[in-house]
Amino acid sequence: SQQGEEDPQALSIQEGENATMNCSYKTSINNLQWYRQNSGRGLVHLILIRSNEREKHSGRLRVTLDTSKKSSSLLITASRAADTASYFCATARGGADGLTFGKGTHLIIQP
Amino acid sequence: DSGVTQTPKHLITATGQRVTLRCSPRSGDLSVYWYQQSLDQGLQFLIQYYNGEERAKGNILERFSAQQFPDLHSELNLSSLELGDSALYFCASSVALGSGANVLTFGAGSRLTVL
Numbered sequence: 001s002q003q004g005e006e007d008p009q010a011l012s013i014q015e016g017e018n019a020t021m022n023c024s025y026k027t028s029i030n031n032l033q034w035y036r037q038n039s040g041r042g043l044v045h046l047i048l049i050r051s052n053e054r055e056k057h058s059g060r061l062r063v064t065l066d067t068s069k070k071s072s073s074l075l076i077t078a079s080r081a082a083d084t085a086s087y088f089c090a091t092a093r094g095g096a097d098g099l100t101f102g103k104g105t106h107l108i109i110q111p
Numbered sequence: 112d113s114g115v116t117q118t119p120k121h122l123i124t125a126t127g128q129r130v131t132l133r134c135s136p137r138s139g140d141l142s143v144y145w146y147q148q149s150l151d152q153g154l155q156f157l158i159q160y161y162n163g164e165e166r167a168k169g170n171i172l173e174r175f176s177a178q179q180f181p182d183l184h185s186e187l188n189l190s191s192l193e194l195g196d197s198a199l200y201f202c203a204s205s206v207a208l209g210s211g212a213n214v215l216t217f218g219a220g221s222r223l224t225v226l
Binding site: 011042048088098099103 | 219
């Protein structure tokens with residue numbers, strides 16, 4: 001079963017608007033990561049937030065983490081057409097090292 | 112180019128056949144991960160190797176096996192293929208060994224079509 005679940009499954013916004021995606025997970029984590037996947041391509045790491053952090057920024061990306069609610073959000077500000085992609089949150093599976101990914105949010109930026 | 116090389120990029124084969132997917136990790140990375148991505152199941156973790164040894168196992172079928180060689184490249188063997196095995200297979204690599212601390216670098220994937 002998936003550890004992380006993204007919401008919404010799909011999101012379509014106008015270029016220039018902000019996009020927010022959410023991720024919920026079930027068990028305790030050491031950190032949570034967000035990845036992006038352009039259609040049919042490999043995933044690319046975007047940002048990692050540790051369990052003792054509440055917010056992290058990287059360029060136009062802002063990630064929050066609420067460990068009490070077991071949830072995270074990814075905000076992309078001033079969206080661009082090139083941001084069109086699927087976005088996945090990933091968490092570590094217990095003591096193992098393999099990351100468990102959700103099914104992703106498909107983001108479409110309308111020009 | 113992520114530095115993780117996967118071959119072949121595309122593969123079409125018939126049910127019952129066996130295929131081998133190959134992955135060369137990014138230079139310096141000791142861990143290799145295999146993932147299967149399909150429309151209905153999403154991205155499923157299959158197996159992880161670290162410096163030649165199996166470290167973690169996910170939803171890998173018994174018909175599938177993998178290994179990591181001394182030069183750190185890895186192969187994923189899929190046998191007795193079924194239609195449902197059609198998917199994108201990704202290899203990823205990371206530097207360190209540590210629960211949840213690894214940032215994964217993904218290859219471009221191998222698209223397997225079973226007819």
